[in-house]
Amino acid sequence: DAKTTQPNSMESNEEEPVHLPCNHSTISGTDYIHWYRQLPSQGPEYVIHGLTSNVNNRMASLAIAEDRKSSTLILHRATLRDAAVYYCILTGTGNQFYFGTGTSLTVIP
Amino acid sequence: NAGVTQTPKFRVLKTGQSMTLLCAQDMNHEYMYWYRQDPGMGLRLIHYSVGEGTTAKGEVPDGYNVSRLKKQNFLLGLESAAPSQTSVYFCASPPAASSYEQYFGPGTRLTVT
Numbered sequence: 001d002a003k004t005t006q007p008n009s010m011e012s013n014e015e016e017p018v019h020l021p022c023n024h025s026t027i028s029g030t031d032y033i034h035w036y037r038q039l040p041s042q043g044p045e046y047v048i049h050g051l052t053s054n055v056n057n058r059m060a061s062l063a064i065a066e067d068r069k070s071s072t073l074i075l076h077r078a079t080l081r082d083a084a085v086y087y088c089i090l091t092g093t094g095n096q097f098y099f100g101t102g103t104s105l106t107v108i109p
Numbered sequence: 110n111a112g113v114t115q116t117p118k119f120r121v122l123k124t125g126q127s128m129t130l131l132c133a134q135d136m137n138h139e140y141m142y143w144y145r146q147d148p149g150m151g152l153r154l155i156h157y158s159v160g161e162g163t164t165a166k167g168e169v170p171d172g173y174n175v176s177r178l179k180k181q182n183f184l185l186g187l188e189s190a191a192p193s194q195t196s197v198y199f200c201a202s203p204p205a206a207s208s209y210e211q212y213f214g215p216g217t218r219l220t221v222t
């Protein structure tokens with residue numbers, strides 16, 4: 001399965017937008033792009049997923065590059081509760097999720 | 110509707126001891142997964158199941174066995190625990206195929222001394 005590359009850490013000021021990047025240059029045509037986040041001492045939590053088109057839900061937006069080799073998770077207004085590790089994951093026909101080390105997001109009050 | 114639950118929440122084992130971790134879901138999902146998470150790392154898939162009576166190996170299956178005798182339960186067994194199996198174990202279950210979200214349990218923290 002294709003792998004993803006994310007920055008180890010990012011910081012954001014509270015109530016400002018956050019753009020979390022993910023590179024997946026070896027993505028195949030059937031791979032979905034998923035984003036999960038993990039708050040301290042909790043299991044991962046689903047954030048959003050998409051295939052080709054940009055997606056919006058109540059938590060975030062997902063912007064997918066036209067060639068699908070990268071994507072960006074957008075948190076429109078960061079809150080302190082958004083401080084977490086964010087994972088970008090690709091899944092294809094194998095039904096397996098491969099988590100990388102993710103991006104640790106710090107939100108500054 | 111409890112979602113995904115895991116038993117126990119914490120456990121300390123001595124090297125060589127055996128134990129079984131239980132994952133239960135009440136959402137009637139076909140798919141269930143077992144992951145482990147080591148400090149500072151992402152989750153790694155141990156074993157998974159695509160339906161009652163079926164299991165398959167994931168990324169790091171060595172030292173573990175699994176069974177899915179009932180649709181709602183997915184058991185992870187350690188026959189002879191080793192210190193390298195000290196980790197936090199998470200169970201997850203998506204509604205269907207990999208394009209859907211996975212619901213994770215709260216985790217089991219296992220220490221092997």
